[in-house]
Amino acid sequence: MGYLSLTDSDQEAMLAEIGVSSIDELFQDIPEALRLDRALDLEPALSEQQLVAHLEELARKNVHTGRELSFLGAGIYDHYVPAIVDAILARGEFLTAYTPYQPEMSQGVLQAIFEYQTVICELTGMDVSNASGYDGTTVAADACYVAKHTTGRTKVVLAEALNPQVRQVVKTYAPGFGLEVVEIPHTDGITDPDDVRKAAEGAACVIFQQPNFFGCLEPAPELAAAANEAEALAVAHVDPVSLGVLEAPGRYGCAIAIGEGQGAGNYQSYGGPHYGFIATRSDFIRRMPGRIVGETTDTAGERGYVLTLQTREQHIRREKATSNITTNQTLLALAGLAHLSWLGPQGLRELGETCMSLAAYAKEQLGLPLVFPERTTFKEFAVRVGRPAQEAIRAAREQGVHPGYALKRDYSGMEDALLVCVTEKRSPADIDRLAEVLAA
Amino acid sequence: MKLIFEKSQQGRRAGTLPSHDLPPAEVPEELRRREAPRLPELAEPEIVRHFTALADRTFGVDTGFYPLGSCTMKHNPRVNERVVALPGFRDLHPLQEEDGAQGALELMWRLQEILAEVCGLHAVSLQPAAGSQGELTGLMLMRAYFADRGEGEQRKVVITADTAHGTNPASVTMAGFQLQKVETDSRGNLDLDDLRAKVNAETAGLMLTNPSTLGLFDEHIEEVAEIFHGVGALLYYDGANLNAVCGISRPGDMGFDIVHINLHKTFSQPHGGGGPGGGPVAVRDILEPFLPAPAVVRDVDEFRLDYNRPKSIGKVRGYTGPFGVFVRSYAFIRAYGPELRRMSEVAVLNANYMLGRLKGTYDLPFERLCMHEFVLSARNLKRDHGVNALDVAKRLMDYGFHPPTIYFPLIVPEALMIEPTETEPKETLDAFCDAMEKIAKEAASDPEILKEAPHRRPVRRLDEVKAAKRAIVKYGFDEHPNLRGEPSEGGAVEVQKGA
Numbered sequence: 001m002g003y004l005s006l007t008d009s010d011q012e013a014m015l016a017e018i019g020v021s022s023i024d025e026l027f028q029d030i031p032e033a034l035r036l037d038r039a040l041d042l043e044p045a046l047s048e049q050q051l052v053a054h055l056e057e058l059a060r061k062n063v064h065t066g067r068e069l070s071f072l073g074a075g076i077y078d079h080y081v082p083a084i085v086d087a088i089l090a091r092g093e094f095l096t097a098y099t100p101y102q103p104e105m106s107q108g109v110l111q112a113i114f115e116y117q118t119v120i121c122e123l124t125g126m127d128v129s130n131a132s133g134y135d136g137t138t139v140a141a142d143a144c145y146v147a148k149h150t151t152g153r154t155k156v157v158l159a160e161a162l163n164p165q166v167r168q169v170v171k172t173y174a175p176g177f178g179l180e181v182v183e184i185p186h187t188d189g190i191t192d193p194d195d196v197r198k199a200a201e202g203a204a205c206v207i208f209q210q211p212n213f214f215g216c217l218e219p220a221p222e223l224a225a226a227a228n229e230a231e232a233l234a235v236a237h238v239d240p241v242s243l244g245v246l247e248a249p250g251r252y253g254c255a256i257a258i259g260e261g262q263g264a265g266n267y268q269s270y271g272g273p274h275y276g277f278i279a280t281r282s283d284f285i286r287r288m289p290g291r292i293v294g295e296t297t298d299t300a301g302e303r304g305y306v307l308t309l310q311t312r313e314q315h316i317r318r319e320k321a322t323s324n325i326t327t328n329q330t331l332l333a334l335a336g337l338a339h340l341s342w343l344g345p346q347g348l349r350e351l352g353e354t355c356m357s358l359a360a361y362a363k364e365q366l367g368l369p370l371v372f373p374e375r376t377t378f379k380e381f382a383v384r385v386g387r388p389a390q391e392a393i394r395a396a397r398e399q400g401v402h403p404g405y406a407l408k409r410d411y412s413g414m415e416d417a418l419l420v421c422v423t424e425k426r427s428p429a430d431i432d433r434l435a436e437v438l439a440a
Numbered sequence: 441m442k443l444i445f446e447k448s449q450q451g452r453r454a455g456t457l458p459s460h461d462l463p464p465a466e467v468p469e470e471l472r473r474r475e476a477p478r479l480p481e482l483a484e485p486e487i488v489r490h491f492t493a494l495a496d497r498t499f500g501v502d503t504g505f506y507p508l509g510s511c512t513m514k515h516n517p518r519v520n521e522r523v524v525a526l527p528g529f530r531d532l533h534p535l536q537e538e539d540g541a542q543g544a545l546e547l548m549w550r551l552q553e554i555l556a557e558v559c560g561l562h563a564v565s566l567q568p569a570a571g572s573q574g575e576l577t578g579l580m581l582m583r584a585y586f587a588d589r590g591e592g593e594q595r596k597v598v599i600t601a602d603t604a605h606g607t608n609p610a611s612v613t614m615a616g617f618q619l620q621k622v623e624t625d626s627r628g629n630l631d632l633d634d635l636r637a638k639v640n641a642e643t644a645g646l647m648l649t650n651p652s653t654l655g656l657f658d659e660h661i662e663e664v665a666e667i668f669h670g671v672g673a674l675l676y677y678d679g680a681n682l683n684a685v686c687g688i689s690r691p692g693d694m695g696f697d698i699v700h701i702n703l704h705k706t707f708s709q710p711h712g713g714g715g716p717g718g719g720p721v722a723v724r725d726i727l728e729p730f731l732p733a734p735a736v737v738r739d740v741d742e743f744r745l746d747y748n749r750p751k752s753i754g755k756v757r758g759y760t761g762p763f764g765v766f767v768r769s770y771a772f773i774r775a776y777g778p779e780l781r782r783m784s785e786v787a788v789l790n791a792n793y794m795l796g797r798l799k800g801t802y803d804l805p806f807e808r809l810c811m812h813e814f815v816l817s818a819r820n821l822k823r824d825h826g827v828n829a830l831d832v833a834k835r836l837m838d839y840g841f842h843p844p845t846i847y848f849p850l851i852v853p854e855a856l857m858i859e860p861t862e863t864e865p866k867e868t869l870d871a872f873c874d875a876m877e878k879i880a881k882e883a884a885s886d887p888e889i890l891k892e893a894p895h896r897r898p899v900r901r902l903d904e905v906k907a908a909k910r911a912i913v914k915y916g917f918d919e920h921p922n923l924r925g926e927p928s929e930g931g932a933v934e935v936q937k938g939a
Contacts, residue, residue: 002776002784003515005865013897014793014866023785026809027655030689032677034635040687041557045777055771059528059545075758082455084487090521091495092502093468098511099714102577102843103714103904104897106666108498109713112491115444118914123638124914128913131714134569137758145614157643165758172732172754176580176616204915216728245465247473269524270544272569279598285911293716296907298900299892301924308907314572315848319619324610327719328572329705331712341444341487342455350457353587356465376468378646393537405535411561428460 002045029049046276068397069430071362073380073421074213075136075163076271077263079241079351080425082342085335094334099291099326103306104298110305113293113330116337123243123340124257125250126279131291132333133325136260137169139276140207140237141153142289142323143256144170145282147205147233149322152177155203155243157196159223159255161186161212162237164410170207179204189214189372189382193222196421205256210246214407214419215359215380216247216372239353240264240277244379246350253383258278266332275329275336281295286312289323311336317423350426355379359422359429365435371407371417380421382407382414385438389418392438401437441497441898444480444490447914479915497898498713499842501551505868509813509845510605510653512683513573517775520708520768529767531921532726534759534793538744544763545743548736551770555722558682558780559699560692563728565735566720567761571680572607574700575647576721579615580753581698581723582644584730585674588751595644601630603653605847617644619915628656628806630664641732647672649745650694652812653849653857655791657689659789665695673859674698674727682706683861684788684812687781695725707769718765732756762796786862787812790869794860797873800878805852813859815852822854825883827890832879834901837873855937903928 006014012022020026026037046054050196065078066264072078089095100106100113104168113131120129134141156174158167160183167183174181182203191208199208206227210220224234235256236249241263249257262274280288286309294308314321326425359379363370370384385392389406396403407417422431467473482490506513511791524530532544533809535572539649579598586595587748595829598617600608602624614621620638625631631647639676645827647667649656658664669677677696683706685691701711701716711717734745737799747758788811795814796888801818833843833856845857860869894900906928912921 002779002783003517003863004782005863006789010866014789017787017892018792020792020797020809022522023789026785026788027688027771028813029659030664030685031659034662034689036560036688036690036693038565039778040731040780042554042776042778042780043774046774049521051771051774054774055523055767056526056528058543058547059526060522061546062527062528062532063540064527066527066542067531070533072535075533076534078531078533083456084484084491086493086525088495088648091492091500093495093500093520095710096500096502096508096513096516097498097713098508098513098711099791101836101845102510103902104834104837105747105842106497106713108494108496111443111496112713114914117722118443118445119477119479121914122479122798126498134573135758137755138573140568141821143644146883147741159584167753168755169757172580172756173614174579175583176576176614178616188553198816201475213739217468219470221470234881243473243477245467247471248477249441270536270541270763272757272762273718273764274762275715285913290912294910295912295923296903297909297923297926297928298902300900303901303923304902306902306907308904309911311908316606316607317610318606318615319609321606321610321613324572324576324607324614325570326572326605327711327717328606329712330714331710332716338487338491341482342484342488343479344455344480344481345454346481347453347455347457348479349473349476353465354457354460356467357462358460360465361460366866376466378470387896396884397540397624402533402540404531404537415938417566418683424457424528427451427458428462 028169031052039062050271052178057384068400069433071420071422071434072402074258076268077163077423078268078340078425079263081265081267084338084342085338088338089331094331097283100307103229107304111292112334112337114305116333118294119337119340120277120279124249124279127282128285128288129277129279130288131293133276133278133290133327134329135272135274135276137166139258139278140166140170141173142278143235143258144179144205146284146287148177148179151200151204154203155182157182157184157199157203158346159184159191159208161191161214166237172278189216190218191376193219193226196223196226198231200227200232203232205233205235205238207235211239211242211378214372214382215377216375221252242352245352261336263324265268265335266343273329273332275332277413282374288320290325290328321358354424355422357364358426362420362422362431363430365431379421379423382419384416385418386416390418392418394435400436403434403438441493445916447486447490448481450481452481452483454482454487456578459531463800468794477865484712503866504840505872506842507844507860508842509859510680511861512861514708514861515863516708517772522769523771524767540745544716547744548766549570549738551737551766553771553881555701558686559722560690561699561722563731564720564722565731566766567732567757568719568721570717570755571702571719571763572611572702573756575607575611576614577721578698578700579611579617581727581730582674583615585727585752585762586644595640597642597645598644599638600647602851604730608647609676628654628659629658632660632663635667637932639671641671643671643673645676647678649681651684653814654806654815655810656806656808658810666677678703684784686784688784697727703765703769708772709765709768715809716762716765718762736897783862790860790862790864794858794869794873798876813857816856818854818856821883825887827883827887829888834893835879835890836875841872841875847915892915
């Protein structure tokens with residue numbers, strides 16, 4: 001049963017050393033009335049073999065992307081995860097370490113985080129990255145907190161074309177942070193810089209997504225400029241997979257770049273665990289939430305790495321900390337570092353180009369009216385299926401194809417709109433199959 | 441050791457992509473990337489060697505004993521890694537229709553039921569991504585509860601213990617409450633007189649870790665609960681130390697209304713060098729309507745996501761939470777079943793055994809039996825030999841152990857907070873205690889060997905002051921500074937190392 005190492009004779013010897021006669025005596029400080037006088041009402045223990053069989057049975061009840069030809073994206077993506085990622089993450093030293101509080105014990109993981117921070121800064125064109133955030137939603141709340149304390153303003157502006165999951169999380173955090181949330185509607189699938197200009201007046205920050213939730217390319221430099229005119233921080237929520245082909249937010253005036261890291265190195269895993277990233281210009285380094293690794297030397301002058309700028313953090317600053325974050329997503333961020341190292345700069349560009357050209361092919365093959373025909377898109381695009389999208393999804397799934405996401409779930413007036421996602425894992429033949437199924 | 445960027449050679453690569461005979465993608469000029477990101481350029485063999493070398497320079501529970509107090513560094517069963525990688529879990533999209541995710545929803549529902557039973561409470565949300573986010577979620581629930589009762593303006597203050605983890609006060613601020621601290625009495629319990637003086641109609645609630653970060657169970661917890669409930673306030677249980685009491689005593693029975701559970705501590709999600717974690721929240725029935733949406737519910741034999749929760753605080757994280765963590769923790773608990781109690785019993789036995797062996801050598805601030813962890817003080821070594829808790833911690837590395845949490849809780853000077861967990865064999869506990877005794881002797885005979893420790897790690901003691909002063913937080917490529925020989929200012933910073 002379980003994973004214990006104690007023998008009966010160990011237990012006897014240990015109780016004797018403590019000077020008690022039973023294990024129950026160890027719990028004497030717990031008031032009698034509070035001690036549970038029955039066994040926990042849980043199902044009986046399973047042997048390892050039974051456990052695997054039970055979990056396999058549960059897993060079989062799920063229709064994963066290997067069982068269904070999937071064009072479902074909308075924030076979490078079926079990108080290829082290279083084998084080295086699995087191999088690296090299986091190393092017990094990485095898997096079973098805690099946060100590297102004792103740097104001499106943890107140089108490997110600290111260096112890996114330093115390399116991750118560098119990669120995120122390179123992708124986003126920023127100066128500082130933290131060691132990762134929970135996911136692509138909570139880093140948006142973190143960005144709002146940084147913006148509030150930097151600008152002293154309490155309004156945050158969100159583009160409606162920003163992932164609804166992200167907007168919902170910001171709205172949940174807002175009352176505690178003392179923030180008011182304002183949303184800007186999209187105009188034919190993108191955000192209008194004039195709308196940003198108006199809304200940004202008196203705002204701490206403006207958050208938009210590039211490519212946005214509909215897959216459309218935003219006029220990102222203009223949106224950032226409009227925010228900057230009002231002295232609000234421009235925050236871009238970006239897809240790491242796009243950053244080989246799309247410009248880095250740091251190069252078009254953004255103060256902060258955030259995003260969901262999942263597409264780089266993590267499986268879909270029904271929504272997590274994944275990692276969020278947040279990177280800023282150097283001005284905000286002391287406002288940054290979460291862990292940061294810095295370079296230093298040891299007493300012999302050798303290079304080494306430590307958790308740094310800890311005076312921002314909860315264990316030192318307590319109620320005055322920049323956030324309450326202790327756990328981050330190091331292992332998932334390490335997967336991101338491994339995947340991006342495997343791709344290299346050229347591979348990342350090719351990945352973006354491949355997704356984009358496959359998506360363009362899909363647009364053509366489907367032959368369905370586009371919801372936003374004027375827009376350039378990246379790996380996702382919205383089509384009108386001529387009937388409620390959920391009905392089309394049901395029909396397609398009966399033929400083993402998941403055709404995408406029903407935008408109606410988040411946007412009114414989009415009854416028949418289907419958001420189709422094409423990653424490098426889909427082939428032109430897969431796309432032909434999708435076209436066939438949707439035409440039926 | 442070189443950084444991966446320093447091993448990079450232009451034009452080298454590992455991964456290749458499928459190529460299709462399709463027209464190239466056209467990115468509008470003004471949005472196109474001008475300079476490529478300087479990602480590493482290596483072939484696969486060197487990437488694998490690089491990360492293998494980094495793993496070699498990292499110490500995990502797999503490497504050896506890791507008694508980091510309040511972090512519950514127990515063995516992480518490998519079967520959990522096998523089942524989490526089943527394609528039905530790993531490759532499942534979070535927006536898959538509910539009929540295509542019945543297994544995932546069932547697993548989550550089952551885990552909710554288990555956690556509710558372990559906590560002695562009514563309803564569970566698995567959504568929060570970590571303990572600290574569970575705390576914040578719990579405080580948001582308090583806010584929503586009082587707002588719903590029309591007491592939103594009135595209930596401004598949340599009370600924490602002076603032994604609390606730093607996350608507690610930080611979460612209080614983030615949730616928009618004011619903080620008040622209560623002191624610890626001479627037996628390590630909350631000071632009831634201090635508490636009575638501070639609790640009133642403005643109090644929203646208490647956040648408490650029980651057993652506390654001193655490893656002590658609060659002997660007056662029933663009275664504490666009465667004091668808060670008496671003024672209509674709520675009690676929040678920080679589950680960091682839940683490993684002490686599973687199946688023995690339940691937070692709900694103690695009087696707590698909200699509990700967060702650290703799945704990466706008590707229920708063995710491997711912590712991955714700092715994450716992922718999981719911070720589900722369990723609540724009493726009066727708080728259920730406010731839990732994050734969507735909720736995972738069961739309708740006869742079908743499982744579904746219920747978004748129709750008008751009083752919900754909303755979403756605290758994307759989708760329905762860190763699902764892979766749920767798979768591992770569920771598998772972990774199913775390997776114990778009702779015998780989960782035995783897990784906590786052995787954790788407490790192991791801690792008391794070590795406490796018994798070490799209390800003659802190091803100072804013990806509170807002369808009581810401990811729960812799953814205990815706090816010693818190295819103040820005797822500091823007074824007699826001029827070595828401190830940091831020196832003891834660094835010297836332990838030379839003996840092949842990860843140090844305990846040090847300088848925490850803050851109320852104990854030169855604190856050494858030791859948590860062995862239930863999975864360690866007696867030989868390991870003995871070897872660690874032998875090392876601690878030997879170090880105490882070395883402090884007298886050869887204090888320098890402690891002050892200069894560690895001697896057998898890939899690096900010597902690192903200069904944290906220089907790191908904070910220079911703030912080099914990414915590789916600078918051609919302009920990367922050489923910190924060698926740069927003078928630092930000031931001595932070692934004494935900070936909390938753990939928890």
